[in-house]
Amino acid sequence: MRNIKITLQYEGTRYQGWQRQDSTDNTLQGKLEALLGKMCGTRIEVQGAGRTDAGVHALAQIANFKLPDSEERKPEEILAYMNQYLPDDIAVIDATEVAERFHSRLNAKGKTYHYRILNSSVPHVFLRRYAFTVTTGLDVEAMREAAAFLCGTHDFSAFTSHRKSKNPNKKSNVRTIYSIDLEKIDNDILLKFHGNGFLYHMIRIITGTLIEAGMGKIKPADVGTILASGQREEAGMLVPAKGLTLVEVHYSEEGRIT
Amino acid sequence: MRNIKITLQYEGTRYQGWQRQDSTDNTLQGKLEALLGKMCGTRIEVQGAGRTDAGVHALAQIANFKLPDSEERKPEEILAYMNQYLPDDIAVIDATEVAERFHSRLNAKGKTYHYRILNSSVPHVFLRRYAFTVTTGLDVEAMREAAAFLCGTHDFSAFTSHRKSKNPNKKSNVRTIYSIDLEKIDNDILLKFHGNGFLYHMIRIITGTLIEAGMGKIKPADVGTILASGQREEAGMLVPAKGLTLVEVHYSEEGRIT
Numbered sequence: 301m302r303n304i305k306i307t308l309q310y311e312g313t314r315y316q317g318w319q320r321q322d323s324t325d326n327t328l329q330g331k332l333e334a335l336l337g338k339m340c341g342t343r344i345e346v347q348g349a350g351r352t353d354a355g356v357h358a359l360a361q362i363a364n365f366k367l368p369d370s371e372e373r374k375p376e377e378i379l380a381y382m383n384q385y386l387p388d389d390i391a392v393i394d395a396t397e398v399a400e401r402f403h404s405r406l407n408a409k410g411k412t413y414h415y416r417i418l419n420s421s422v423p424h425v426f427l428r429r430y431a432f433t434v435t436t437g438l439d440v441e442a443m444r445e446a447a448a449f450l451c452g453t454h455d456f457s458a459f460t461s462h463r464k465s466k467n468p469n470k471k472s473n474v475r476t477i478y479s480i481d482l483e484k485i486d487n488d489i490l491l492k493f494h495g496n497g498f499l500y501h502m503i504r505i506i507t508g509t510l511i512e513a514g515m516g517k518i519k520p521a522d523v524g525t526i527l528a529s530g531q532r533e534e535a536g537m538l539v540p541a542k543g544l545t546l547v548e549v550h551y552s553e554e555g556r557i558t
Numbered sequence: 559m560r561n562i563k564i565t566l567q568y569e570g571t572r573y574q575g576w577q578r579q580d581s582t583d584n585t586l587q588g589k590l591e592a593l594l595g596k597m598c599g600t601r602i603e604v605q606g607a608g609r610t611d612a613g614v615h616a617l618a619q620i621a622n623f624k625l626p627d628s629e630e631r632k633p634e635e636i637l638a639y640m641n642q643y644l645p646d647d648i649a650v651i652d653a654t655e656v657a658e659r660f661h662s663r664l665n666a667k668g669k670t671y672h673y674r675i676l677n678s679s680v681p682h683v684f685l686r687r688y689a690f691t692v693t694t695g696l697d698v699e700a701m702r703e704a705a706a707f708l709c710g711t712h713d714f715s716a717f718t719s720h721r722k723s724k725n726p727n728k729k730s731n732v733r734t735i736y737s738i739d740l741e742k743i744d745n746d747i748l749l750k751f752h753g754n755g756f757l758y759h760m761i762r763i764i765t766g767t768l769i770e771a772g773m774g775k776i777k778p779a780d781v782g783t784i785l786a787s788g789q790r791e792e793a794g795m796l797v798p799a800k801g802l803t804l805v806e807v808h809y810s811e812e813g814r815i816t
């Protein structure tokens with residue numbers, strides 16, 4: 301079998317997220333599998349590195365899929381074929397043939413996501429699909445202080461909509477956040493998250509909590525208390541998906557085998 | 559009469575340009591006049607600084623309109639009213655009350671427009687509405703050299719779709735370009751035009767001509783010859799509207815009276 305790795309860009313607005321659903325094909329995985337199935341005349345399964353939620357965007361999502369050896373198209377021909385038939389809010393920006401053992405999700409060592417906040421009382425036409433608007437003035441320094449409590453390896457149960465399973469064989473809610481950088485240019489605030497993996501809704505609940513710190517509703521140190529509590533009810537709101545973008549998937553050298 | 563100056567942002571994609579047409583209201587001026595007419599219960603005429611074409615965007619278009627003294631809403635209330643009813647691809651980002659003699663177009667001393675080129679063989683999802691894609695590699699230095707021939711005060715008849723009138727009372731095609739700056743970040747090329755005014759299609763025909771220089775189809779110095787010829791046929795193609803954005807309208811100190 302041939303193994304093809306692709307880099308994908310998409311505007312998540314119109315889609316029900318990455319993961320294929322049984323009843324509908326309005327997912328990114330579903331769209332891609334339908335297209336590749338048509339190209340090859342056989343069912344193709346596409347594995348994505350990050351299962352982005354409905355409405356979440358991607359600048360460089362990584363995916364891979366196996367093709368029968370009889371499929372002779374070169375990677376650049378596959379890229380051209382896919383871009384010809386994909387809608388204009390999805391694009392394949394790179395395609396390469398990789399070793400058969402490469403798996404976009406299992407080999408990923410980390411991910412970078414950006415969450416964008418427009419801190420303004422007036423709308424911004426060009427950010428309306430990509431940023432969450434907060435009209436109350438935000439104290440960016442307080443947000444940075446609060447974010448520092450979340451860096452490192454922790455049980456992030458307080459910051460996920462996914463309940464911790466009592467089944468000990470299920471994966472834990474322990475994750476490592478390497479960094480949360482906050483950049484502010486005028487009214488445009490960008491939160492850059494780099495971690496080894498993120499739980500369901502984790503970045504959006506963390507962002508909602510950091511916004512509360514920025515508004516002065518909670519103190520930065522309270523974020524540490526919320527983290528320790530492990531209780532979702534203690535954390536802030538789930539902010540909208542449209543502000544979130546998967547920016548990069550990181551692989552170790554071995555993962556980047558081509 | 560009260561005189562209100564507003565700063566507008568819009569994504570031009572869905573509109574037939576700035577200027578009101580008789581038969582349709584799908585223009586920016588038409589939309590704004592209809593909304594203000596509803597607000598005031600009387601016909602309001604909106605003057606825009608730049609008559610952007612169909613599909614052209616604006617980051618900060620300036621417009622002004624006169625209100626009867628009986629209209630007591632403060633500028634910030636007018637801004638809030640307008641943003642409440644405008645579609646999400648149009649926004650009022652500032653509103654102030656100015657001296658009665660201020661006219662957004664007649665007082666404008668210059669304008670800055672950006673034209674964005676995506677120089678890539680693969681699509682870019684997030685620039686698809688705001689950039690024109692050129693798949694052939696462009697020599698940016700040749701484009702810069704070519705652009706230099708256009709800076710200064712010239713008759714730009716070769717670079718407009720508007721025929722020069724034989725009527726001596728009509729305005730000439732002489733304009734001054736203060737600067738054309740070309741910025742390139744990866745595949746993203748931004749042409750920044752600053753001039754005292756631009757003729758119909760002028761920036762888009764200049765850009766089409768600079769692209770030909772970047773492709774090596776013409777030499778940079780040929781741009782000077784084209785300019786001197788005054789013949790539209792000699793210049794390059796009219797590039798699509800979607801790459802063009804009105805970024806700033808410049809006023810002298812007096813023009814910025816508040």
